[in-house]
Amino acid sequence: MQLDLPLLSLVIWLPIIGGLWVIFAGSGARERGVRYDALIISLVTFALSLLLYRDFDLTTASMQFVELHPWIASFKINYHIGIDGIALPLILLTTFTSILVIAGGWEVIEERVNQYMGAFLILEGFMVGVFSALDALLFYVFWEAMLIPMFLIIGIWGGPRRVYATIKFFLYTFLGSVLMLVALLYLYAHAHSFNLADLQATALTAAEQRWIFIAFFLAFAVKVPMWPVHTWLPDAHVEAPTGGSVVLAAIMLKMGGYGFIRFSLPITPDASASLDSFMIALSLVAVVYIGFVALVQQDMKKLIAYSSISHMGFVTLGLFAMFDIYAATGDWKNAAMGIEGAMVQMISHGFISGAMFLCVGVLYDRLHSRQINDYGGVANTMPVFAGFMLLFAMANAGLPATSGFVGEFIVILSVFKANFWYAFAAASTLILGAAYTLWMYKRVVFGEIRNSKVAALTDINGREAAILTALAILVLVFGIWPAPLLDMMHASVQHLVEQVAQSKISVAAYE
Amino acid sequence: MNDIALVIPEATLLAFACGTLLVDAFLGRRNPAATFWFAVLGGLVVLAELAHSVPDTIRIGFAGTYRLDVVGAVLKTFIVALVLVSLFYAREYFRKRGVSQGEHYPLVLFATLGMMMLVSSNSLLMVYLGLELLSLSLYALVALQRDSLQSSEAAMKYFVLGALASGMLLYGMSMLYGVTGTLDLPDLLIKVSVAGDKRLLLVFGLVFVLVGISFKLGVVPFHMWVPDVYQGAATPVTQFIGTAPKLAAFAMALRLLVDGLGGLAEEWHQMLILLAILSMGLGNLLAIAQTNFKRMLAYSTIAHMGYMLLGLVSTRASGYAASMFYVTVYALMSMGAFGAIILLASRNSEADQLSDLSGLAKRSPWFALIMLILLFSMAGVPPFAGFWAKWFVLKEVVGAGYTWLAALAVLFSLVGAYYYLRVIKIMYFDAPVVSERPEAGQDLKLVLSVNGLAVLALGLMPDMLLRVCLDATLSYPPWQ
Numbered sequence: 001m002q003l004d005l006p007l008l009s010l011v012i013w014l015p016i017i018g019g020l021w022v023i024f025a026g027s028g029a030r031e032r033g034v035r036y037d038a039l040i041i042s043l044v045t046f047a048l049s050l051l052l053y054r055d056f057d058l059t060t061a062s063m064q065f066v067e068l069h070p071w072i073a074s075f076k077i078n079y080h081i082g083i084d085g086i087a088l089p090l091i092l093l094t095t096f097t098s099i100l101v102i103a104g105g106w107e108v109i110e111e112r113v114n115q116y117m118g119a120f121l122i123l124e125g126f127m128v129g130v131f132s133a134l135d136a137l138l139f140y141v142f143w144e145a146m147l148i149p150m151f152l153i154i155g156i157w158g159g160p161r162r163v164y165a166t167i168k169f170f171l172y173t174f175l176g177s178v179l180m181l182v183a184l185l186y187l188y189a190h191a192h193s194f195n196l197a198d199l200q201a202t203a204l205t206a207a208e209q210r211w212i213f214i215a216f217f218l219a220f221a222v223k224v225p226m227w228p229v230h231t232w233l234p235d236a237h238v239e240a241p242t243g244g245s246v247v248l249a250a251i252m253l254k255m256g257g258y259g260f261i262r263f264s265l266p267i268t269p270d271a272s273a274s275l276d277s278f279m280i281a282l283s284l285v286a287v288v289y290i291g292f293v294a295l296v297q298q299d300m301k302k303l304i305a306y307s308s309i310s311h312m313g314f315v316t317l318g319l320f321a322m323f324d325i326y327a328a329t330g331d332w333k334n335a336a337m338g339i340e341g342a343m344v345q346m347i348s349h350g351f352i353s354g355a356m357f358l359c360v361g362v363l364y365d366r367l368h369s370r371q372i373n374d375y376g377g378v379a380n381t382m383p384v385f386a387g388f389m390l391l392f393a394m395a396n397a398g399l400p401a402t403s404g405f406v407g408e409f410i411v412i413l414s415v416f417k418a419n420f421w422y423a424f425a426a427a428s429t430l431i432l433g434a435a436y437t438l439w440m441y442k443r444v445v446f447g448e449i450r451n452s453k454v455a456a457l458t459d460i461n462g463r464e465a466a467i468l469t470a471l472a473i474l475v476l477v478f479g480i481w482p483a484p485l486l487d488m489m490h491a492s493v494q495h496l497v498e499q500v501a502q503s504k505i506s507v508a509a510y511e
Numbered sequence: 512m513n514d515i516a517l518v519i520p521e522a523t524l525l526a527f528a529c530g531t532l533l534v535d536a537f538l539g540r541r542n543p544a545a546t547f548w549f550a551v552l553g554g555l556v557v558l559a560e561l562a563h564s565v566p567d568t569i570r571i572g573f574a575g576t577y578r579l580d581v582v583g584a585v586l587k588t589f590i591v592a593l594v595l596v597s598l599f600y601a602r603e604y605f606r607k608r609g610v611s612q613g614e615h616y617p618l619v620l621f622a623t624l625g626m627m628m629l630v631s632s633n634s635l636l637m638v639y640l641g642l643e644l645l646s647l648s649l650y651a652l653v654a655l656q657r658d659s660l661q662s663s664e665a666a667m668k669y670f671v672l673g674a675l676a677s678g679m680l681l682y683g684m685s686m687l688y689g690v691t692g693t694l695d696l697p698d699l700l701i702k703v704s705v706a707g708d709k710r711l712l713l714v715f716g717l718v719f720v721l722v723g724i725s726f727k728l729g730v731v732p733f734h735m736w737v738p739d740v741y742q743g744a745a746t747p748v749t750q751f752i753g754t755a756p757k758l759a760a761f762a763m764a765l766r767l768l769v770d771g772l773g774g775l776a777e778e779w780h781q782m783l784i785l786l787a788i789l790s791m792g793l794g795n796l797l798a799i800a801q802t803n804f805k806r807m808l809a810y811s812t813i814a815h816m817g818y819m820l821l822g823l824v825s826t827r828a829s830g831y832a833a834s835m836f837y838v839t840v841y842a843l844m845s846m847g848a849f850g851a852i853i854l855l856a857s858r859n860s861e862a863d864q865l866s867d868l869s870g871l872a873k874r875s876p877w878f879a880l881i882m883l884i885l886l887f888s889m890a891g892v893p894p895f896a897g898f899w900a901k902w903f904v905l906k907e908v909v910g911a912g913y914t915w916l917a918a919l920a921v922l923f924s925l926v927g928a929y930y931y932l933r934v935i936k937i938m939y940f941d942a943p944v945v946s947e948r949p950e951a952g953q954d955l956k957l958v959l960s961v962n963g964l965a966v967l968a969l970g971l972m973p974d975m976l977l978r979v980c981l982d983a984t985l986s987y988p989p990w991q
Binding site: 151162 | 872876883887892893894898902905906909910914917918921922924925928929932933935936939940973974977978981
């Protein structure tokens, strides 16, 4: 049955309008009652996004569910949306995570509940918008608008240093984005269009590409975040409420990777090829150095934040190693494997980091501390929780049969074809990741009960168990059988690689 | 007779301004509302006439001193509409502070008349007349609070510096006249392009003319009056100065630089680049240090006018449209921001400190949201109108080949974002100092809400206003 509905638009606008409804309907007496409305809206949105998956054609790389309406006719800016195999998994991740966030804040948030739930729903709509925009300016509007709810979420419901953290978060991301805007305007001056496909087809000289690449790099590297522009992330993660940390780690970081895939690689392929060693170096520094930094953290959230940066290093590594892989093997098929690995890593990191932050949230809600030293022997009082957390900790360390293993393994395998030492450095994460994650797990969960507060802990309730179970299933399913995920993106990644393989410089020289 | 047809809105406005003066003198004591409603009636009638007076060609009258064209008609419509809105804010302010100032309304109408003359001027003399009528009314408005030391100081400063700037402008005009022998702007345009070796003298005159324009816009280094006047004047007066006269100042720049001195664009666009960079930089940096909200908005105005100049820098019709769009959107945002101060004001407090906003999100979630929209819009964050304003001028700058200038401008906007975020932080993250909800009349609440939502609506659907600005400047003969 093919419904004649603008399905993709619904997935974007239902949560935004629903979020506004929740904020306004929930003022006064119904402040807590609107939680149900919010949950229903997020569930319906997820169901709609599953319909997208059901009707998605896996065999083609062209955009699907395309909607095109004139928006700002004076400058040919269109409300132009559509998805391919790269956007779809990220959209599913977004709609799924949003349910968890709404459910995760159920009893925990006591103040301005309606605004909390509404802000997350609006944020969800904006994020889906980012992943489905096919017009560069529409993309930019969603990309920036997203900052507003996140800024408020960290600032209103965050921890003690929330104001510092949220302003730092906003300004950092804003810095990268405004330079991207200048790059887009430069492209517009050439292409006279903001349509992504037109921008990707625009011929550019090597020097132009390099400048545009740098502008895009600043915007996306801050979001990923890549070393050395990562410093906002630990602050934002630590101070954000649990839901904020989950959305940041699970979805917002992925936008950096998505931006590289959608903008940097196809619009500036030659600059990407010539600057790839720079990108690989930064990625490896993130993987190794930040892994060591994570090892010494005393704060659980900070530790997971650093582990996120380290894991996201794999994403950029997988994306930019493609040129070296091609040079070494002469086959773009191998290069495509790196990108697929990066995509799998993004999705899997979404599940695992989200789950880890939720686990810390569970502990924080009970003890109001994130310090590792305040815990110890949690397994004695919260056995069920300890079991869940063990699974996620193992996944974070990259244990085979969890989704964490699949992404890292594909990336390492493909990078190995480019250069042994890249793969060697990247593989060190298997040791480092295990060290920092399991060491933290040991100190928090195992051992003697350290103090009376830990002794008084109660195990997770049904709501928390349901959230963690959902995530556990996904981590295991994609760890054992990642094929559906790979099938979804296969055609689109192939198409991307073909685009990148095509130099734009020779065309630019003719014009 | 034909000449009179050209100025029907202006003549009506003059009649209403004089009428308001009389109404205030005879009825104002017993019934202060009468003055207000008469002024509003005047504004509405003029607005209706303006809506019917958009010409399809340029019409020139009064011996070549006055012109009616599309860009002028559109700007005049915007100006009168903004003035009309500001009257409602002013009434509420006087009601809340418990002062009755009937003189406010006729002065505002006279200032509006000055603006309309400025917008429609076709000769140097008319520019000067319009400017003086506007400025003198503004000096008086600032000085209206006789017993406030701060107001008097601000008025004095405004007057002295303003007089100096007018003098400079006249000096520059006299130089232009000396070289070309004409006061007529279109005539000047032709004679400038054939000036030959007298060009240097013309550039000398241009510099002084630019000083006059810069003073009116309040761009660095001619911005000294802005913070003091903004802080010292009563809030509705500041609001008035910060909105419609900015459009008039833009029109003045357009008339003088493009209509009259288009042949010197090579020179003035470089000067404008410098003025724009200084304004964006200094305005944004100094705004960070302010604790008084009105003073912060003053520095923010300085920065915004710097952005506005970027559109003129591109020296092409779509660039003028960008500046026009910017200044219109800016006026709308600034109107709302000062409106929020009026909302918070009470009998014994002007409520112009940043701390007066603390915890507004708890005290009045709705108006905190309106302020949030206005502030993010000023910072240039989508999906609000301020983003499109910045986007448009940046696009023109990049299109004209100044990508570095656009990069510099966005970096300054990052600085700007910081102090706007700080205000949002005070509203949303800080605990309220006083707990009561801000009290205000229904009409103020309605006007302020519509004001804020208009900024959102223009952000979601900017096409109509963009179209109006583009059409107005495209139909306008571009200099070659």
